[in-house]
Amino acid sequence: MIFRETKLNGAYIIEIEPIEDERGFFARSWCKEEFEKYGLNSNLVQCNISFNKKKGILRGMHYQCTPYEEVKSVRCIRGAIYDVIIDLRPESETYKQWTSIELTPENRKMIYVPRGFAHGFQTLEDNTEVFYQMSEFYHGECARGVRWDDENFSIVWPIKEKIISDKDEKYGELKI
Known part of the structure; x- marks a missing residue:
C-alpha cells in the first residue's frame, strides 16, 4: 500500500499496489501493521455503505464530538x-483548512480521515456507492456537522445543483 500524506496533518490518500498477471491483479486494501507504521488508528469497529441514487447529492460535513x-x-x-475533509482541530497547524480528492472504483484510492476532521462528499455520477471503515460506533448524541457552504472554509464543490438533506442544510457555521 502507498500512503501519501495530504496537505492536512495526519490525513492520507492511500493507494493499492497491485500485483498483476494475465488473470488480473491482487492487492492489499487494509493492513493493521502498515497503518500503525504510519501512526494511524487501525482500530476498526464498524463498516458502512452509503448508496446515492443521483448525481449531485452532497452529504456533509459530518463528524462526531468527544468522547x-x-x-x-x-x-x-x-x-x-x-x-x-476539513481539519477542525484548533491546535493543528492546518486548522480550518480543507482538501479534496476524487474517489472512483477505477483509481481505487482511499482517504484516511483522522479524528477531529469533518467529512463530506458530492456524487459525480448516478448510483454511486461509498464504503466506510470506522474506528468508533455511531453515537447519535455526538453527531455533529458544519455547513457545506461555510465561509470559514469556502469549499469549491464541482456540481452547482446540489441535493442536500434537511439535516445537512440546517448545520450552522463553525463557531470560532
Whole structure:
C-alpha cells in the first residue's frame, strides 16, 4: 500500500499496489501493521455503505464530538465522488483548512480521515456507492456537522445543483 500524506496533518490518500498477471491483479486494501507504521488508528469497529441514487447529492460535513471522535477510511466502490475533509482541530497547524480528492472504483484510492476532521462528499455520477471503515460506533448524541457552504472554509464543490438533506442544510457555521 502507498500512503501519501495530504496537505492536512495526519490525513492520507492511500493507494493499492497491485500485483498483476494475465488473470488480473491482487492487492492489499487494509493492513493493521502498515497503518500503525504510519501512526494511524487501525482500530476498526464498524463498516458502512452509503448508496446515492443521483448525481449531485452532497452529504456533509459530518463528524462526531468527544468522547466518540472517529477515524474514517473512505472508498468509492461504484460511481464517483468528490470527497472533502476539513481539519477542525484548533491546535493543528492546518486548522480550518480543507482538501479534496476524487474517489472512483477505477483509481481505487482511499482517504484516511483522522479524528477531529469533518467529512463530506458530492456524487459525480448516478448510483454511486461509498464504503466506510470506522474506528468508533455511531453515537447519535455526538453527531455533529458544519455547513457545506461555510465561509470559514469556502469549499469549491464541482456540481452547482446540489441535493442536500434537511439535516445537512440546517448545520450552522463553525463557531470560532
